[in-house]
Amino acid sequence: MSILVSRNHVNRLLCCALFIAATAGASWAQVPVAxxxxxxxxxxxxxxxxxxxxxxxxxxxxxxxxxxxPTAPGVQPVVPGVTNTPSQTPLPTPMPEGSITDxxxxxxxxxxxxxxxxxxxxLTRLGVTSDNTIALSLNDAIKRALQNNNDIEVAxxxxxxxxxxxxxxxxxxxxxxxxxxQYDKRITPQTSIFSGATSTGTTSQTVYTLSPTVSxxxxxxxxxxxxxxxxxKTVTNATSSTLNPIFAxxxxxxxxxxxxxxxxxxxxxxxxxxQKKRLEQSDADFRQRTINVISQVQxxxxxxxxxxxxxxIQMANLNxxxxxxxxxxxxISVGVKAPLERAEVLTEMATRESALLTATQTVSTAxxxxxxxxxxxxxSPEWSAQITPTDTPVVDVNPVNLNDAISEARKNRPDLxxxxxxxxxNDLDVQYFKNQTKPQFDLQTTLATTGLAGAxxxxxxxxxxxxxxxxxxxxxxxxxxxxxxxxxxxxxxxxSVGVAIQIPLRNQTAKANLAGARIQREQLEASMRSQEQxxxxxxxxxxxxVESARLRVVTARTARENAEVQLQGExxxxxxxxxTTFLLFQRENALAxxxxxELRAETDYNKARSSLQRATSTTLxxxxxxxxxxxx
Numbered sequence: 001m002s003i004l005v006s007r008n009h010v011n012r013l014l015c016c017a018l019f020i021a022a023t024a025g026a027s028w029a030q031v032p033v034a035x036x037x038x039x040x041x042x043x044x045x046x047x048x049x050x051x052x053x054x055x056x057x058x059x060x061x062x063x064x065x066x067x068x069x070p071t072a073p074g075v076q077p078v079v080p081g082v083t084n085t086p087s088q089t090p091l092p093t094p095m096p097e098g099s100i101t102d103x104x105x106x107x108x109x110x111x112x113x114x115x116x117x118x119x120x121x122x123l124t125r126l127g128v129t130s131d132n133t134i135a136l137s138l139n140d141a142i143k144r145a146l147q148n149n150n151d152i153e154v155a156x157x158x159x160x161x162x163x164x165x166x167x168x169x170x171x172x173x174x175x176x177x178x179x180x181x182q183y184d185k186r187i188t189p190q191t192s193i194f195s196g197a198t199s200t201g202t203t204s205q206t207v208y209t210l211s212p213t214v215s216x217x218x219x220x221x222x223x224x225x226x227x228x229x230x231x232x233k234t235v236t237n238a239t240s241s242t243l244n245p246i247f248a249x250x251x252x253x254x255x256x257x258x259x260x261x262x263x264x265x266x267x268x269x270x271x272x273x274x275q276k277k278r279l280e281q282s283d284a285d286f287r288q289r290t291i292n293v294i295s296q297v298q299x300x301x302x303x304x305x306x307x308x309x310x311x312x313i314q315m316a317n318l319n320x321x322x323x324x325x326x327x328x329x330x331x332i333s334v335g336v337k338a339p340l341e342r343a344e345v346l347t348e349m350a351t352r353e354s355a356l357l358t359a360t361q362t363v364s365t366a367x368x369x370x371x372x373x374x375x376x377x378x379x380s381p382e383w384s385a386q387i388t389p390t391d392t393p394v395v396d397v398n399p400v401n402l403n404d405a406i407s408e409a410r411k412n413r414p415d416l417x418x419x420x421x422x423x424x425x426n427d428l429d430v431q432y433f434k435n436q437t438k439p440q441f442d443l444q445t446t447l448a449t450t451g452l453a454g455a456x457x458x459x460x461x462x463x464x465x466x467x468x469x470x471x472x473x474x475x476x477x478x479x480x481x482x483x484x485x486x487x488x489x490x491x492x493x494x495x496s497v498g499v500a501i502q503i504p505l506r507n508q509t510a511k512a513n514l515a516g517a518r519i520q521r522e523q524l525e526a527s528m529r530s531q532e533q534x535x536x537x538x539x540x541x542x543x544x545x546v547e548s549a550r551l552r553v554v555t556a557r558t559a560r561e562n563a564e565v566q567l568q569g570e571x572x573x574x575x576x577x578x579x580t581t582f583l584l585f586q587r588e589n590a591l592a593x594x595x596x597x598e599l600r601a602e603t604d605y606n607k608a609r610s611s612l613q614r615a616t617s618t619t620l621x622x623x624x625x626x627x628x629x630x631x632x
Contacts, residue, residue, distance in 0.1 A: 261440040410532065
């Protein structure tokens with residue numbers, strides 16, 4: 001039963017196919033042929049020339065319009081937009097088989113020659129010669145700066161000047177030797193018989209004096225002493241003198257010691273102690289200036305290293321563009337790519353050349369900043385040299401210990417040390433002004449011995465000189481040697497002991513100075529707290545900068561590695577024609593930016609480490625710099 005049904009279906013399908021074929025042939029044969037009319041729209045193309053037209057106006061025969069399918073013989077094709085009407089015009093006779101027809105002409109393409117690559121940009125820097133290159137490490141740069149930097153020299157001279165001021169104040173305790181040689185000649189008239197006048201009624205006296213003295217103030221206790229040795233020789237013609245000439249000597253030692261005011265501290269000791277503190281402050285200022293200069297050298301050094309490496313990155317990026325241009329020029333010359341590709345590559349090349357020139361300017365700026373810190377004056381021949389850093393940025397993977405950093409800052413920072421010294425100076429002021437409010441009791445003592453000797457008086461009748469009848473003691477007869485013998489025999493002496501008392505009734509000056517010093521102490525306490533906050537904030541910010549830079553280095557390295565992978569993939573796609581020049585440039589720029597970001601992160605990390613060393617004042621220790629303490 002199923003076999004019969006299948007045959008019936010086949011028969012039905014064959015009948016339908018025959019019916020459709022017959023219907024289609026009849027409808028195709030009934031299509032009327034369109035006859036041209038004067039105003040009818042005709043397909044684009046030339047018209048057939050009239051037989052009576054001149055020979056010069058002959059035109060080719062009409063051809064089938066484009067996009068019109070071929071028709072069967074005797075059937076007019078249907079043209080869209082044209083009304084077809086029956087016409088008696090005979091149809092063109094089809095060409096017999098084997099006839100020769102004209103082939104379409106080959107397109108003519110203009111010959112494109114491969115252009116040479118443009119020259120590289122001029123990277124010569126003004127005032128810098130290529131034959132003078134200095135390879136410089138960071139330690140060498142710091143050493144040169146410490147030797148030649150003008151700011152450090154100024155700070156060093158400040159310390160030396162403070163030392164001279166201290167020595168000047170301490171000179172008050174130097175012993176003083178003084179001597180006053182003197183010659184005194186006197187002739188005086190006399191009217192008394194006891195004056196020893198001669199027959200001329202005058203007396204003549206000549207005195208020779210030589211009195212050396214040594215005095216010194218004590219740096220402890222506030223006392224002072226004076227040792228004087230007076231010597232005189234007197235020659236006279238007075239008849240009343242039993243000795244002529246007369247030698248007289250006096251040796252005296254005097255000592256003064258404060259018992260209350262000025263005993264523990266006086267004006268001289270106050271100024272000296274304050275100046276010692278000033279010297280310590282100048283040393284702290286010198287250390288601070290040295291730390292700042294070293295930090296500036298480190299920053300300038302890493303900026304120069306970054307600028308040179310960035311210049312290399314920009315040059316490599318430009319060379320990639322030049323290689324792309326070479327490939328594109330070769331493809332354009334063989335007709336693989338259109339000349340428009342050249343414009344896209346040249347535009348990108350101009351952009352990268354501009355970036356390279358900007359990087360070169362950055363190199364000059366960074367190099368000049370470093371030279372300014374290292375060189376002493378503008379006449380140095382190293383201004384025309386190219387500096388090549390030999391150190392590369394080093395990144396420590398260990399995080400910063402904030403608590404240790406804050407402790408180092410509180411212990412080492414010169415600005416905090418300066419405030420501590422200023423507070424010690426204020427303590428000296430309070431001590432001195434408080435001492436000046438006390439009464440003054442000074443112990444004064446003197447111990448003296450005298451000597452005397454001379455020759456016997458000898459009468460001289462020729463000049464009318466006579467001698468007294470009294471005879472001088474034998475121990476007084478002699479010359480200067482007898483005088484000294486009598487001096488050190490202490491047979492004649494003088495001892496005095498006393499106390500000089502001075503009690504101020506109001507003493508407003510000392511009290512006002514003491515009150516002012518105590519007010520300054522309160523100000524210093526507030527300044528100390530404020531500066532400690534500044535130091536801690538500085539350390540916290542520097543530590544965070546180090547930590548952020550460390551993490552940036554990690555992410556920048558990852559980004560650079562991925563950018564390299566992406567560029568390699570894009571280059572493979574571009575080589576097989578599955579990418580464009582624009583996308584390739586995007587990948588190359590992305591890789592250059594990633595390398596710049598990695599380099600910037602490494603540079604920022606080293607600069608942040610330098611800033612942290614400056615904030616904690618460990619720069620000198622970290623760079624093995626030893627600063628000698630001043631000599632008080």
